[in-house]
Structure formats: structure tokens, C-alpha cells
Amino acid sequence: MVLHNILKRDHAYLIVVFLSIIAGDFTRKLHDPRLKRNLSAAIGFLIAVLFCGWEMSHLMISTCVGTLIIKTLQTGFMPRIVFGFSFLYRLFFCLLTYGSAWRNENTLANGIQLIAMIKMISVAYEIAEHRKSRSVHSNGIPNGNSVLNDPSNHKSLHLLEEPSTSDIVCYMYCFLGLSTGPFFRYRTYHDMLHMPKHVSDSIPVMGMILSRLPIFIVLVMLSTALGDYFPSEYMKSDNFYEDSLIYRFCYVIPIGFVGMSRYGVVWFLSEFSFTAAGLGVYPEAKKSQPGRGPSIFSENDQIWSMKENPKPVKYDCEAITNIYIVEGFTSETYGKTFRYWNCTVQWWLAHYIYASRILSGKHALLKWIAVGVVSAVWHGFRAGYYFAFVGMVYITFAEKLLLSEVTCGLTGFSKNVADVLHYFLFKVIGIGSFMTMFVLSSYEDILRYLTSVYFGIYSIATLSILLAAASSVLSKRKANFVAKVKPE
Template sequence: MSPDELVYLGVLAASIPIGFLFRYLSPPVKQVSALLLGLSITIATCHIHALHSLVTVLGTWVIIKSNWRRASAITLGWTFLYLLFFRLVTWFGLPAPTPFANAIQLLLTLKMVSLANEVQSFHLEKKKEVSSFSKSPVVGGLSEEPTLYGVLAYSYCYVGVMTGPFFRFQTYVDWLRQPSPLDLPGWSPCLMRLRWVPVYGALFLTANSYFPLDYVRTEDFLEHHLFFRLFYMTVVFFVFRMRFYAAWCGAEAGCISAGLGCYPEGALSKPGGGPTVIYSHDPDSPVVYDFRTIQNIDPYNTDFSVKVRHAMRYWNMTVQWWLHHYIYPNSPFKAYALKAGWTMFISAYWHGLHAGYYLSFLTIPLCIAAESAMETAVRAKLGPRGQSAFDWVHWFLKMRAFDYMCMGFVLLKAGDTVNYWRSIYFIIHVIAVACILLGMMSRGKREEKKAGKEANPDGVKQEDVREKIE
């Protein structure tokens, strides 16, 4: 492991026992302690580059106070433009930020855009109340406009400041105001979330030592058989998954120990978003809690969901919620495939400027279109056993598609990514295009049959008609 990874691991490990201590603090003490600890982590790992995050927060605060009506759109533009500057600072003669500063900046961008949307919704609901002379409760809505101190405390809260997951400002406020934090579940769900982390970590270290990524960039790699080159991408994606499974499960455990994101199951919480319904407690039955709000990964469904679109929902779940609520609905396109492509483009930009991100993320809409075409052209025409066999093949190809796209995500450079994809003959792109063409041909045949039936509704053959006339 690299020194940066060891620091990251240390922050994760320390956050778990510290979280249990925070349950003993009163709301004001909890807020200032979480702020000071988060600032300490930020300054210790980012040094002078911590100023980038501060500028982002203060800029968002000015936008919210000066123009709340357009705060969501302006803040999205502000934070994403600052991300561009942040990644190009060396062009201006400034030192390159540390990897920790990059991680903090990414999460802060999500938080600021979400905060602007929450404040905008708060003011809009307030205007509705004034015009209608009635108050309608909003699920997960703010009860008051946050102060600058509150925004800074939210931005630098030690929980997930560098490791994630993303959570909304209202989730943070609910955490501060928990009436009985010590009565909420802690040790049991925390240990449940950590139980597979040693396995993920051991598998990551073992597989990574035998199949290093840098070997893909060598001339010697290209001399191996095609099947070896195909196999290598499956191992690379396996290493990639194990690394993030371990990291994200550890980050979730840090949230659980502190009690962040703990809501009754009846609130039907969503990862990233929090409660979706107003929960009313039945005094005759015990309250069962969950931590769905801060769940960022579901390893089982990531690996065993049949479809590409479904598997994506279980990977980096809080960020998926953010994209679904703040990017996808505001896409300039109407067609599903184009809206998905736009969302993937924004996701790639958020991750970084490396061409590999864009090559990978923009392959996802192609794969989604391919699987939709094959479901219509093939699966819909099969019986139960045939559909079961189709799903197994579909799952296998889904995993290979993610293997394929992962190579762009980890190789980063356009040349390295294209060289690898060329070495396996762009196999996933070829299969995806073939599936789409097959679906188009099948749809064309169905339309011809439909047109024929409409032109000849009685089903009389044209040859029989001619014989009768003669």
C-alpha cells in the first residue's frame, strides 16, 4: 500500500471509535467538535491546499444569500468551474493539490450543490405557505435557513470529510438534534458492516500483488494470448471492487458509530437522500432503525444484478442519488439514452479530466441501449427457462462490460485505454453495437408485420385474392 493509502486507512480506522464518543456530546458541543476535528484532518492532509475548500464554501454561501431563487443552478456552475480551476492550478503557477485535497474537494462539491438545492426548496415552500395560508410538511426539508457557521460545520464535519459517503445538510442537522443518541443502535450494525472488510482487504492486496495494473502498459503484455488479455481485465476490476468495498464499508462504519444517518425503517430512507415519508411511531411497537441514508455500497447486488443499469444503483449509492436528483432531471435532452449520456458525462467530469473517465462513462449508455434492445428482440420471445438462460448470459456480459470500462477508469490516459481496448478488439463495443443492430432489425420486422396486418386486416393472402378475380 502507498503512503497515501495508509493515511486514508488511518483516518477510516480512527473515525470508528471516535464516533462512539460523539454520542455522549450535547448538540452544540458535538457540532463544534466535529468541525474542529474535520478542519484538523483537512489541514493536516491538505496543508495550504485546504484554502480551495474554504473558497468553495464561502463562494456558495455568497450565492445562497444573494440569489436563492437561482442558487441551485449558479452553485452547480460555480463549484464545477472551481473544480476545473482546482485541477488546472499548475497552469497558473500554483502547486498541485494533494490527493487528499482532491477527495475533500469532490465531496464538498456534492455537498454545496445539495445545500443550494435544499435552501432553494426551503424558500419556495415558505412562499407557498404565505400564499396558501397553510403549512404542508415537506419530507426531509429544512426548517430554517442555515447560518454561515452551520454551513462551515456541515462542510468540514469530520464524518466522511475525506472518505465519504455524501449526506445532505438536513441529515447533518438531524444527527446534531438526535434526542437520545446512546439509545440508537451502534455496535451491532457497525460490526455487521465491518465483518467482510478484512476479506475484501486481503483479496485486494493479494490480487493486486500478482496482477499489477502497470503490466498492462508494457509491450510484454501485448505478446500474451487474447484470452490472457481478456482475463487480465477481470482481475483488474476485481482488485478495483475489493479496494472500494473495503474503503466504503469502513466509511459507513464510521457514520454508524457516530449515529449519522440513523432513521426508523418506517421512514423509507434512500442512500444519500434520507427519509422519503413522514414517519409516525406506533407506541405499541418498538422502533427499528436502519442506516440506509449513508449506505454507499451493496457488494452483493453490485456483483449479481443482471443489468448494467441495475448494478450501477448499488455502486457509490449516495453519489448515484445525487446524480439522479440534481443532474439527470436537468439534462438538456429528453430522450432517455441522451439523458443517461449527459449524466455520465457530468459524472466523468466530477471524477476528473482524464480521458479514461470519459471513455468509460460514455460507454455505459451504449451498454444500456444494447441490453434494452436485446430484452425486446430476444428475451421477450422466450419462455421461462429460456429467459433464465438469457439472464445468466446477460449477467456474464454485464460483468465483462464493467471489466472493460474499468480499464479506462484505472488507466486514465486515452492512449493507454485505447491500446488495451484495441488489444482485445474493442470487444464490448462490438457486442453492444451488434445487439443494438439486432434490436433495430427485430423492431423493423415487427413494424412490417404490423403494417401488413393493418393493410390486410382479414388476413387474406394476396395470391388467393388474385385467383378469385381470375
């Protein structure tokens, strides 16, 4: 029996992550890497079959073709070819959504394909870097053709050995985060499989989970209460547009809280399953970062010592922390809020898009536009993704100009008023509008709403850019005038 025929998709996500917590605690206690690898992949395969039906074939096709490219091609272009194939297959999958006979929107196939694409690209680049490093060591001659324009703050642990075909397939099918994320690199997965018994037994799993449980409970209550009082479907009704302009303009505020809370609930549960399995758990001394893993390491770092450390070791799960909800809610600006959102995927975007050789030397704004476009296309072809992600770049750019050219020169009461207005319009309305674009999704619903509020946050961002430009011109004229009248 295929469960997607009797369960709603949101319920399916919750069931999968709850089961993953139980399965993760079991697999952590297995100390045979091969057994742990095979069982984790078998559970993932079972989830794909039960919750996707025949659509699990998409994961099979993308995994098999991607792995075949990796193992067949030994050239430096291999990861780019994998990138191209994975991205094109993702586009093909999204196109199927528009034919109701080809896609069942109630399955978890879309979430699985989202994660599968970035995992396949990541493992291709990791293997390419390993081959490059091995070639350098064997020849003794540095190779200047780096796979990535890799700044020091993006460098991550390299592979100790090249994964076999079965290793890659099992990594792709690993049940942890299969349809929800967080994203994790192959090296992070490898470190979980080879975690020694004395380490897995000493990880305070329950303590790690309980430390974040109060925030999780608040998110559940917030998303449930606000979701009942401010249903997103109401924005698509005719009655909504009979309400006042101020009500329509501010309705995005609860939508933003509900959206962030619901994503937070799913990601928290996924993080709990990762922690239970020991995936992404490293010593605190390694100063792990989301997606990247340890930031302090030596070449060919084994991470785990086979001998038990006589001193107690503190561990954290920062490598797979996908959301810092408190920091996100309390950050002062629109741009900073997103630094704490979907953090593991942000690392992937920074590493493989922003820092790519193709964009090397390009203006930062162009790089951010590329990141926004790739994020939107990665999610699919719905208009809401483009209004959200490309719009996010535009709004962040406007906010930075406003803060650097206008509000920075204010003092006293005017400064306080400007700060309050900025926080409300950019932070509160801006984040709410981002989530609203996701909720409305279709071009018709989005355009209907935006025209009813005079394009809301996008008009505010445009006016901010014009205000910043005018302020910059006036400042330069003032500086020139002062320079002319200044006595010799």
C-alpha cells in the same frame, strides 16, 4: 508536519476513515448540538490541514464563496449560481492537476473537493426550497416557480430552519466522509446534531457494524489476493501485449473484482464511521433511502421525539449506505449493477441532474447522457472517466435494446445460451471494463488496450444495437406480412 509527504494516498484514506470511526463514536455521545457541530468541523479542518497541506485552501475558497452566494442572494436563481460556481471551481481544480507544480496527487484534496462540490450544491437547493416554502406559508399563495422538477419519489425532508453561515461552514468541514463520502444532505447532518440522548444511547452501533463485518472481511481478502495476482500496472507493460487475445480480453475480470472490492472496503469503513456518529441513522419506519434520507415523513417532520418511546424502536443506516456489494455482484444485468454502486451520489445525480427543470420533458436517453457527462466531468479530465461513465450509458442502452428486442423472444436452449452470453459479456466483461478505464486512466493506455482487443465491450455494445435494430425491423415486417395474409 504534513502527513501527505510521508504517506501514500491510499494509506491516508484508510487512516482517516479508521480515525473517523473512533471520533464518530465520541461525538455521538455529545448532546450539545453546538458543541457536536463545532468539534466535528474542527476535526475535519485538522484532517484537511494534515493530509492536504496548502491545498486545503481549495476547500476554504469553495466553502466561503459558496456560502457568500447563498447568504447574499435571495432570488430563486441562487442555487443555480451556486451550482455554476461549484462546478466551475471543480473544473479549475482539475485543470491544476496537469501542472505538477500546482498539485500534489498524493494529498486527499481531490477527494475532499469531489464531496465538497455536491454538498455545497445540495445545501444551496435545500435552503432555496426552505425559503420558497416559507414564502408560500407567509403569503398563502403557491409559487409555481419550483426550484426543481421534483417527482414524488425524489421528495425529501425539508429544512426546519435556514442554516446560519457558521452552520453551512461546519457542514462543509464535518469530518465524516470528508474525503471519501458517502454524500449526505444538510438535513441529515442537522438530524444527527439534534439527536436526543435517549436515541443516541439506544442505537445498536456495534450490532449495525458487526452485521456488515463479514462482507467487509471478504472484500479485504478479495481485493488483496486478486490485486497481488492480477496487478493493474501489468496492463501498462509491453509484456501484457505479448499475451494472447483471450487473456487480454479477460484480464478485465479480476480488475473489475479488485476495483469494486477496494471501493467497497473504503465505503464500508466510512459507513461504519457514520453509524458510530449516528449520522444517517433513522427509525426503520421512516424507510430511509441512500442520499435521500427518510421517504416517509410529514411536512416539518421533527423526526426525533424528545420523549423516550416506551416501545423499542428499530433503527437503520440506509440513508448513508453507499454500496450494496452483494446485490451488485449478484444482479443479473450490467445496468442493474450500478444501481447498487455509490448510491448516495446516484441520488444526488438523479435529484439535481436527471430531474432538473432544464431537462424536464427531454427523452430519458438524453437525461442519462447528461448524467454520464456530469459524472465524468465531476471526476476530472482524465480520459478514463469519460470512457467509463459516458460509456456506461452507451452500454446500458445497448443492453436494454438487446434484452427487449432479441433475447426476450427466445425460448428453451437458445434462451439459456443467450442468457449466459449476455451475463458474461455485459455483466462480467462490462463491469471489468468500467473499472479498467479507471485504472488505465490516460487516453494513450486506454487506446492501446482497446485496440488490442478490438475495442472489447464497446464493440459488443455496438453489435448488440445493430442486432436489436435488425430484429426490430424483421419483427415489423413479419407482423405486416401476417396482417396482409390474414383472411377477412
